[in-house]
Amino acid sequence: MHPLPKATKPLLFLASLLPLARLVWLGFTDGLTANPIEYITHQTGTWALNFLLFTLTVTPLVRLTGYTPLTGLRRMLGLYSFFYAVLHFITYIWLDQFFDFGHILHDIGKRPFITVGFAAFVLLIPLAATSTKAMMKRLGRRWKQLHRLVYPAAIFAVVHYYWLVKKDVTVPLEYAAVLAALLLIRLLPRKATGGKRIT
């Protein structure tokens, strides 16, 4: 089987920075709308969720195509999800709450959409922390078990989005449908990979 072209990873790395580059550009050109904090929160949240779903797309794609080298892109996509989630969280604690940790804790406890967003974020931390090859080796079978946390993290993230939208829930429902498809497809028989498991 052909490996991925050498340029794939560097190109994906750079392409994944584009949403951030766009925000920086808009910041310098006065383009962050009339409510920049809200805009940055929404953009970083959306991209954290997009990358989480891209990450979850890799395994079904490998199963459908049998092209296992694609698995090599999964870690980068997952780490970018975490990266945008960190930016999202920093926007919230810094620009939105001005480091008022008393109020932040109150918010996490009292507003269900913040509670579930925070839960999604917390679940992503051990995944990012154990994403290295060395950790994969060290944890062995437990690595796979631990990384199943990506499923509740993604569900929490979609619920977070659904709960925070006040009027038109079409987009969060679209995300929910894509996530449901990505999770359900995992229950199908593993034909394309000859029944082989993908770590």
Ligand code: HEM
């Ligand atoms: C650390 C915990 C988190 C906090 C405190 C938080 C907070 C927020 C806030 C305040 C908003 C804007 C709400 C509004 O405008 O009414 C928001 C939007 C959003 N967040 Fe989070 N969030 C967290 C974690 C996450 C995570 C882990 C993800 C995804 C992986 C995520 C995805 C989103 C999305 C998709 C939106 C909506 C974007 C849009 O409206 O276009 N959030 N979040």
